[in-house]
Structure formats: structure tokens, C-alpha cells
Amino acid sequence: xxxxxxxxxxxxxxxxxxxxxxxxxxxxxxxxxxxxxxxxxxxxxxxxxxxxxxxxxxxxxxxxxxxxxxxxxxxxxxxxxxxxxxxxxxxxxxxxxxxxxxxxxxxxxxxxxxxxxxxxxxxxxxxxxxxxxxxxxxxxxxxxxxxxxxxxxxxxxxxxxxxxxxxxxxxxxxxxxxxxxxxxxxxxxxxxxxxxxxxxxxxxxxxxxxxxxxxxxxxxxxxxxxxxxxxxxxxxxxxxxxxxxxxxxxxxxxxxxxxxx
Amino acid sequence: xxxxxxxxxxxxxxxxxxxxxxxxxxxxxxxxxxxxxxxxxxxxxxxxxxxxxxxxxxxxxxxxxxxxxxxxxxxxxxxxxxxxxxxxxxxxxxxxxxxxxxxxxxxxxxxxxxxxxxxxxxxxxxxxxxxxxxxxxxxxxxxxxxxxxxxxxxxxxxxxxxxxxxxxxxxxxxxxxxxxxxxxxxxxxxxxxxxxxxxxxxxxxxxxxxxxxxxxxxxxxxxxxxxxxxxxxxxxxxxxxxxxxxxxxxxxxxxxxxxxxxxxxxxxxxxxxxxxxxxxxxxxxxxxxxxxxxxxxxxxxxxxxxxxxxxxxxxxxxxxxxxxxxxxxxxxxxxxxxxxxxxxxxxxxxxxxxxxxxxxxxxxxxxxxxxxxxxxxxxxxxxxxxxxxxxxxxxxxxxxx
Numbered sequence: 001x002x003x004x005x006x007x008x009x010x011x012x013x014x015x016x017x018x019x020x021x022x023x024x025x026x027x028x029x030x031x032x033x034x035x036x037x038x039x040x041x042x043x044x045x046x047x048x049x050x051x052x053x054x055x056x057x058x059x060x061x062x063x064x065x066x067x068x069x070x071x072x073x074x075x076x077x078x079x080x081x082x083x084x085x086x087x088x089x090x091x092x093x094x095x096x097x098x099x100x101x102x103x104x105x106x107x108x109x110x111x112x113x114x115x116x117x118x119x120x121x122x123x124x125x126x127x128x129x130x131x132x133x134x135x136x137x138x139x140x141x142x143x144x145x146x147x148x149x150x151x152x153x154x155x156x157x158x159x160x161x162x163x164x165x166x167x168x169x170x171x172x173x174x175x176x177x178x179x180x181x182x183x184x185x186x187x188x189x190x191x192x193x194x195x196x197x198x199x200x201x202x203x204x205x206x207x208x209x210x211x212x213x214x215x216x217x218x219x220x221x222x223x224x225x226x227x228x229x230x231x232x233x234x235x236x237x238x239x240x241x242x243x244x245x246x247x248x249x250x251x252x253x254x255x256x257x258x259x260x261x
Numbered sequence: 262x263x264x265x266x267x268x269x270x271x272x273x274x275x276x277x278x279x280x281x282x283x284x285x286x287x288x289x290x291x292x293x294x295x296x297x298x299x300x301x302x303x304x305x306x307x308x309x310x311x312x313x314x315x316x317x318x319x320x321x322x323x324x325x326x327x328x329x330x331x332x333x334x335x336x337x338x339x340x341x342x343x344x345x346x347x348x349x350x351x352x353x354x355x356x357x358x359x360x361x362x363x364x365x366x367x368x369x370x371x372x373x374x375x376x377x378x379x380x381x382x383x384x385x386x387x388x389x390x391x392x393x394x395x396x397x398x399x400x401x402x403x404x405x406x407x408x409x410x411x412x413x414x415x416x417x418x419x420x421x422x423x424x425x426x427x428x429x430x431x432x433x434x435x436x437x438x439x440x441x442x443x444x445x446x447x448x449x450x451x452x453x454x455x456x457x458x459x460x461x462x463x464x465x466x467x468x469x470x471x472x473x474x475x476x477x478x479x480x481x482x483x484x485x486x487x488x489x490x491x492x493x494x495x496x497x498x499x500x501x502x503x504x505x506x507x508x509x510x511x512x513x514x515x516x517x518x519x520x521x522x523x524x525x526x527x528x529x530x531x532x533x534x535x536x537x538x539x540x541x542x543x544x545x546x547x548x549x550x551x552x553x554x555x556x557x558x559x560x561x562x563x564x565x566x567x568x569x570x571x572x573x574x575x576x577x578x579x580x581x582x583x584x585x586x587x588x589x590x591x592x593x594x595x596x597x598x599x600x601x602x603x604x605x606x607x608x609x610x611x612x613x614x615x616x617x618x619x620x621x622x623x624x625x626x627x628x629x630x631x632x633x634x635x636x637x638x639x640x641x642x643x644x645x646x647x648x649x650x651x652x653x654x655x656x657x658x659x660x661x662x
Binding site: 034 | 285287293294323324325327328337339343347
């Protein structure tokens, strides 16, 4: 059993507010592009599973031509291989077409053994659709687990995991193959080591184009408008008082006056 | 992928001044690690005069401090340019690479001139972080920059050398397991050239005879953990001599270009931190109903310091490129160090001036970084000696000292 992990390259969260509508429309973002922070949890879990079960790991990302920083980061963290999918393999850019292209890629990836587990972060900091991995599971006809906080074991072709839901947690067992989205509670992603960065810098990441996939997924949705909300006018009040109790009382009064509590 | 419609509003980040586009992934990785050691961490250490054990251990575990050790010995096999990025980013983040930079360049002598047996014995544990080699004993109270006049003696006695003498400004000796030591093995009067007769030793400070080795901390204006060291008959195995007897001066000269370039990078990092802070404060500080940065009297010095910093950085990259290409780079390494140290000091002054009285408040960190940035105009080589070197060796002017 081998493990694939889906990663996305997104703007650095600190720079997201600087992204303009024009940049978003053209896709020519000026922001520093990094691995989607949520996907780092998935990469870390893939590496951990590799240590625990001796499986090979491959990171897959779809993006613009040459946009491989997220994959390099995953390699620097410790995944064994990476595959880049040129976004031009799909017509448009919606989640369904993206999932179709990624599923087609997963069928092609040769890691020496079958990929039976696909990991993904639970969302992306820019799109926040949280459906790509569900689409991939659907296309592949695999089971899907979401919001997984712990992979307990993989034994006899079955995966046992804990997943969180609103107000609780459950332990589930699913047959392989399976697609899993991970929650941030699952681990603490490692920082790439210097040796990892060096190793990643030497890797030539293969890119798959339309000719490789032999399909042409088409988006069913189109943008008709794109808008960016104006920043809210935030007011800052500092409560001054002789004691902590006095300051807290003022704060509580203000919160009640604003109907926050 | 094009960015979908929802763009989240996040808190604005502080103004980031782009000082360098090289090695973005390495830069980001170091920044991520350094983010775990924010300004409060360094401020607390500074107040307590404490050594950043946790920081050094974290950086070592991530392979950053063993970057210059060859991969065959478990290190990173980095180019000097890459290593310089690591130190630059530490200072750029508000930290102080001075607490650990020697781990990078001191071991250069061992890598280049140590025997295979010495390298196999010492380099893997250094790369792993099991051992620290952070101390370099060269300077003496009476010799100063005139290294050939050092008086610490190493006298051969069978399979050992007996060390007697005194070193000063040996930093981090209290926090290092090993120390590289330069001592005279042949008296000055007995050598043809005064650069001869000096030898380099790897001294194991762990469990050293306390009667023969005394390390005394020196209080300074920065948290640099520097010491003076007294040797009174300390026995060091002859097997710990690096390279040939009497060749030590050549070996340390060999490593100085690397040291200069790394220090230049630290100053570039400092300068970037100062400029960023100055710009942020100039933009947010409102006096007379407008940001103080709107005044040319405030913005011009910042812009000028930034210009000088960027120019110094070009010399740093030029010197690093020559070094990594195996080419002669003595002049460029020295010029890079001087230009960068001066640019960082200019930026430090501008930053403090921009902050006005608040710059003196410890909580802004400007005064701490200000004190730290000054060091590199003086150490590891005074900028005046850089000028002397350039005047004599590059321009062909008479030796002035």
C-alpha cells in the first residue's frame, strides 16, 4: 500500500489581503506562494505512515506551469516523490473538473505499489471549498473519511481512524482504498530540514499535461463576477483602570452594551 | 489554479522589505523556525545574559548549523551562499546568529585541513548536534589584531602538547564542547617568517583539567557570552593538532574569507530588520496629524540606508559566488563584510532615530539590535584593518602597520 497526498499552492496567508481582484481573475498573483498550510498536516501524516508502515509517499499538485513550490516543500519535509499536473489539462477551473483531473492522475501514478490511501488537508486557505478530495473519492469510487484526527492502524486491508464531528469524536473502520481529509489536530507538521531542502532542490518534478492524462475535464461552473469585500472599519478601545477587576468590569459592560454577550 | 472567489481578510502583516530573492525555500524554512523564537525570547535572554540553548538545539536538529559539513559526514554539504542565507535570516527575524555562527565557520579548518581520522571522529557528532564547536581561541590581550605575535605556547611532550598562555574575547567557550585554538609551537625568534610556527589544535573542553584551564566570562554590552581563557599546562593530545605543525596561521587565513562572508550576511539580515522596523514605525506613528514617515527628514535617511544595504548585499553575493566557485575572494569577502557592517550600522542609527524616545525602550528591541549590530564593524576584524588590507594588497600602497 502506498500513500498519495494532495497539496495545493496558495498565497502566504499573511499576504492574502494584498491579493487584488484583478490578480485573482488573471491568476497572476503577486503574493508569495506557499504550500496550503492545511495540506502540511496531510504531508506530515503521509510521512508518519511511511515510517510506521513502510509505504512509499507521493505528493500531487495541480497548478500553473512551473508552480512547484508546494511540491518542493512536501519533498523537503520528506515525501518520496512528487507529481505536478498542469492546470491547463482542464477546461475552466472548478472543483469538479479539478477532482476529475486529480483522480485521473492518481490512476497513473506509479509508486511501485498501488496507491490505496489518498490524504488531503481539510480545506485551502484561498478557495475553502473543502470538496476536491470528496470529488476525487467519488471519481475513484473510493470511501471517504473527513476531519480525521488520528489514523489508529492499517491492518488486513482496513484502516481504523478517529474523526471529529461537532461536539464529539468517533472511531471508524473502512476498507482500503480510501480518501481522507485530515484535521489540524492529527499532528504537528515538521519543519523542512536543511538536508531535506537540499534534496528537494535536486529533484526534477515531472509535469503531466493533457496528452498524458488523455482526458479533458470540463468545468460546469463559470465565474460571472468576482468581488472583494472592503475591510471592516474596526475600532480599538483600550480600557484603563486602577485594577484588573475594574478593567474587566468596563470590558464586560462594553460587550453587553454592544450585545456581544 | 486560479484563485476562487472567496478571498479571506486576514490581519495585515508588517511591512516586509524585500532584501533578497535568493533561495526562497531555504529562507522560508529558516524563518519558520525562527518564528518559534520571537523577540520576547531574545529580549529575555539579553536581560538574563543567558545562552539560547533551545534555539541552538532546534537549529542544529534541523540541520542548519551543520550545513557546511560535507554530506559524507552527515552534514548538509551546503555552499557558502546557502549557509549565509541561514545566518542572514536568523538576524533578519530579530534574533542573533552570533550565538551560533561559529559552529559553521570554525569547523571549516577541520573540514579542509583535518585528517580523515579527525573528520570521521568529530564531524558526524557535530552534524548531529551531539557536540558543539562554537569557540575559536585566537585573540590575546597583548596581540590584538597582530595575530602572529600571540604568546600562547604549545610545547610537544611525547604524544601530547602542553599549552600555556591566555586568550581573550573567546566567545561561547562556556557553551561549547570543543574549541579551536591557535598557539605558537615554534618561538617567534626561531622562525624565518612570523606567520610560521603557529599551530591549530582542537581542544576538548569537556572534562578538561580545571587546574590547567580556567574560563572566565566577560561582561559586555551585548549578550555574546564571551570569555577570557587561561591555560596553565593544559595537555592536549598531539592527535588533536589540525594539519601540519607550524601551518596554523595559513589554515586560519584560509577560513577567514568564509567567516567574512557569513558575517556580512548577518549584517545584511540586521539591516533588513532595522529598515523594516523603521518603515513600519514611520508609517504608523502619527504626529501633527500625519505619519512621521511623510516627512522627508524621516524618509530620506531610511531610503538612503536601504540603498546602502542593497548595494552591500550585492558585494556579499559576489564574494559568495567567488568563494563557492573556488576562486580567490579575499578582497571581495573583506569588502562585503565592511560594506554590510557599515550599512547595518547606518540602518540601526536610522531605525533608532526614527523611533525617537521609543527606540530606547527595551520592548521595541531596537536598542538590543542596535547594540548587537555595532559589533561587526569591529569583529571579527576591524573595518580599519579591512581598509589596510585593501590599500596594501589590492591597491599596492605601502604597508601602514
